[in-house]
Amino acid sequence: MANCLSDFPPGPLDKYRKLASFDWKQLSLFLNGEEFLNYRNELYNEILKYSVLLEQTDQTPTLDELRRKTTQKVFALKLVRDSVTARTNCNYADMSFAESSLAYLLDPSASVKRSVTFYMFTSVIASMGTERHRHFIENCLNGEILGCFGLTEIGHGSNTRGMRTTATYDPASRQFILHSPDFQAAKCWVGSLGQTATHGAIFAQLVTPDGIKHGLHAFVVPIRDSKTLVPYPGVKVGDMGEKIGLNGVDNGFIMFDQYHIPRENLLNKIGDVTEDGRYVADITDPNRRHGAALGNLSDGRINITSVNMCYLSKAVTIAIRYAAVRKQFSATEDDEEIPILEYQSHQHRLLPHLATFYAFRTFCKYLLEERDKFQLLLNKKSIDVHRITNTGLELHAISSACKSLAGWYARDAIQECREACAGHGYLKASGLGELRSNQDVCCTYEGENHVLIQQTSNWLLRLWPLVLKGKSVSTPLNTVEFLNRAPQILTSKFTPNSFEELTEPKNILDTFQWLVCYLLKLSFEKYESLKQHSLHSVESKAFWAKNDSQVFYAKSLSIAYIQHLILTAMSDKISKAADFKIKTVLEKLFALFAVTCLEKHIPFLYAGSYASGPTAAVLIQDSILRLCKSIKNDAIALVDVIAPPDFIVNSVLGYSDGQVYKHLEAAMLRAPGALSRPSWWKEITNWKKNIHSKL
């Protein structure tokens, strides 16, 4: 039986493997835990049973063939999960991260499509529907109907309130009539809608017969006949065409032309319409209803955070293994050439990204567990509304920032890895191009990063008046407890005078707490001042003040807040390490992630007079280099801990045997026609003649 902790084949990576200061299997066990490793092994072995999941091709297939293959894989992946979860006990956090680290890396398109087809559709129904909708969930999970999730319209994405698809209740027919006034109101970017979905969870403006709009509500909308896949009359549904990446997913658009659906298809947990057309809801405030309708999206963002980190892990696996094998230049003419991993510049390009993964690994586990607890809270009989609301808001603040940051980190890591593998990294066979194309959209979907991250600062800004009034700040997840010490923190100064002092976890966390307090105070004051001196109308002052205090203020605040939380989670984890060697290497990774983040904040340290004189800037920069150098010999073992299995790495530069040139040669030679004359060689003669005749 295959095992994710099995030994690696001997080869060019041995040298670095022997240099490692710790046992990689022990680190894996400490970091991941037994339950995760078991579950991942089960998942891995189950995947190996499906030949369709093991197919690999060097050549880009046609869009149609890619779609067909992806759809087939969707069903295989569904069977894989069903089978593993049926026989394996595993907590949500481990299960979820294992899926990200295997299924998402194996085939991002198929994993995304599986997710929307089976889980996103049913999860919306589960959270917003009632007993009368249970059959949709059952039929979807047993494969009879294929779901999708539709919110975004051509003309509206981030501004969900601006959605223009209407669902008008018609008492005569006791049906809702869905309608798209024009192309800009077409639902779009709906995964799986382009070619295969039979039913959608579609959001539309609910309108009662009296013409009153009640805001966005979700409806189960039949789209295609589930036997024939022929669309129903009244819907114009199609595929959005090729994208930059994730082309296996058929993102679709749909327009409704006075399209009738049963009244019962309204997911009626937050609001309902009676048979005669009256709107009834527990929540009477439309804003809170809007929040409730879309409040379910934290889950997706938490998952995207994990997926991004797994994308990142694949990129650094490829680039660091390649850096250990690739040699270039020698110190003197007689010396051997040197692996490029030995160069400072190369270490600095790659190792901070490796540290990022380790920092996020612990954080993801923490966050997935918190999300799991929240789900338990929601399912409890006795509902503590206050606690649920506040936990939901804090999770929303956390997930909005970490989803954005993870997206940017993964994006930058993949790009740097691509460039760090230089020419050979530009080959399709390096795997880095597709990784980038598939990852890229993580910065956009489930909330455009720059817009989404404002949710975090908004939440923090609402806490600041408490601090100003000297009131206690207390949040369910306790992520900003330190705000209660804000006055003292704000008068503190940057004190480290040495590498050791700077990288001491306590000092690191102190610095980030100062950053959060400073940026929160600054953003709040900027906002208030802009509002006060605004030339905009009274009604719009707050709107513009908020927007004009984003760059260098609120955005930096959100980033510092989430970095502090990530560092806290990692620091907690490290304190539990019994093995000194493991503790040591994790402390280095913690410090490298921290100082790399801190480097970007240097302007704030000075702008806020936390630092003065040259020490802080110099110390931070030099510490980064020192840490890179001291992690370098452990880099391959650290990669071995986080690397996916070889057939998932699927890169000639990144296999665990390190036989870069052999894989490269094999890939080049097995390409069809690699050594042949092109079939159109005769045409060249004509083209050449044109040039000759013009001379």
Added chain:
Amino acid sequence: MANCLSDFPPGPLDKYRKLASFDWKQLSLFLNGEEFLNYRNELYNEILKYSVLLEQTDQTPTLDELRRKTTQKVFALKLVRDSVTARTNCNYADMSFAESSLAYLLDPSASVKRSVTFYMFTSVIASMGTERHRHFIENCLNGEILGCFGLTEIGHGSNTRGMRTTATYDPASRQFILHSPDFQAAKCWVGSLGQTATHGAIFAQLVTPDGIKHGLHAFVVPIRDSKTLVPYPGVKVGDMGEKIGLNGVDNGFIMFDQYHIPRENLLNKIGDVTEDGRYVADITDPNRRHGAALGNLSDGRINITSVNMCYLSKAVTIAIRYAAVRKQFSATEDDEEIPILEYQSHQHRLLPHLATFYAFRTFCKYLLEERDKFQLLLNKKSIDVHRITNTGLELHAISSACKSLAGWYARDAIQECREACAGHGYLKASGLGELRSNQDVCCTYEGENHVLIQQTSNWLLRLWPLVLKGKSVSTPLNTVEFLNRAPQILTSKFTPNSFEELTEPKNILDTFQWLVCYLLKLSFEKYESLKQHSLHSVESKAFWAKNDSQVFYAKSLSIAYIQHLILTAMSDKISKAADFKIKTVLEKLFALFAVTCLEKHIPFLYAGSYASGPTAAVLIQDSILRLCKSIKNDAIALVDVIAPPDFIVNSVLGYSDGQVYKHLEAAMLRAPGALSRPSWWKEITNWKKNIHSKL
């Protein structure tokens, strides 16, 4: 006759066009000059004559079809250039930038392939060959033979001295015998070699019969029969397969198996072998010979700088026009929605990249002109060796930094534009994905950026001892004249106290001169100190000291040096603006580019005690936002100045009519099968059954 300065169709962009503070045609004339505009118009009109160059498809073709089409375009583009240059007088600088702004944007693959097939091959022969090689140039330019250029090997790229292909002279046959000892010594990444080249300018270690190696020399190597395209026996030549981008180019590899070529095919300007096998050369120092053999590469880097900026211009055209049309959110419920260009966050994402183009536009013209002058110097009868050498070295230092920086800037701009167009930017029809995939390799080829940029700091570091000794620093292009004032500059301080003071050109240039002096001094001292305290062997101390002083030191030095030069060129240009409105908007762009660069250098301002107290950091950040805001209303007109013609923009989001949604709808609906059931719909039933049967 089409004209690049014709008016734009009315539409959603009118609002911003009317807001512009200046006349865009006048700015275009001032920036580009009449000669450039005329030449570009001629080129544009000539392109329009070739239907193959006007073909556009929404769908990704197969690799084979793409290759065929690209090759056809190569010949068409060759005819276009021949025809235009035959009838139009134009200086090299304008001609070259016009090519970048039209041909490279129209089809990067075909342009790259044209370049290597016809011009790179012949230019190597022209500069390194002698009279006996003239026929190769003629036969290539008239299309009888198709060239390529081979230097890189599988195992060696940046380290050109490590190349292992040998060319051993055999006096018996009076031939050179080319040989590749193994796959790692295969020449690779040779553009056009994969499928079509008939002859290559190939670099190999020249070995005389006495076994002595004389270093890299270039040879004209016949590869395929020019009539049949069948490879000659003794070469194993093939295609490297799919890449991340530029897939129209057939990058190839070649291995030689004791392959004989005539003695005369050695390009013998720097060294020759007599019939009986003696090596003769004017330059006796092998290091200088190595330099002479590869000294010709500045040209390519200067061109890549321009091409990168044209890629950038296309990206900002698309994203800024989209930002002016795309509306999202309103300040109050009753207000209209607001174009996203109005948001601070969005301005900050896009406008600095727009400023980058303007800064580089003037610099590219300056650099292309200097390169042209250098060519004249080389062709002069009376050769001033000292001047040629020093000019060559300075051009090498400049081009090594600007090629790298332009690559990074274009990469970041394209990525930010992709994300700033959010979901719709992820469509293939946005054009941003292909732009990114094609641009990406600019960071790698013709010198991996991180390795290449060391050439610049190396050149600067050699000047510092002169400063230390109080000697005068004088270089042919006068780019570091200010080093003569280094002692005073190093004692100066950051003095601006207001936006006006900070953005005053003189103060900007002063700050960058301080940065260059400081980083040069720092890098020199770091290098010396590392060398002194090194634990490495005596022979390798210098090597490791150099490598360990790159990050935060030498690399930052190269960047600051080239930024100063770019700013100087722009500042000179602005001083010539007679029109006050044009002067004003260019000053803003100058300042925005400058402060955006400066922001990244803030740590150095403090580390070097140039700045102290919070002012510098706060002022630089706030100035960026202030400049973005003040440029915003001019953004569309500024884009109109630099935008390629619509059929070259070729993006549903970026056409000059601003009809984003109409183009989007049309593109989605015209895709084959967009509204149809997939051909494999019946298979889904089987896949569904598998799930059902497992339940």
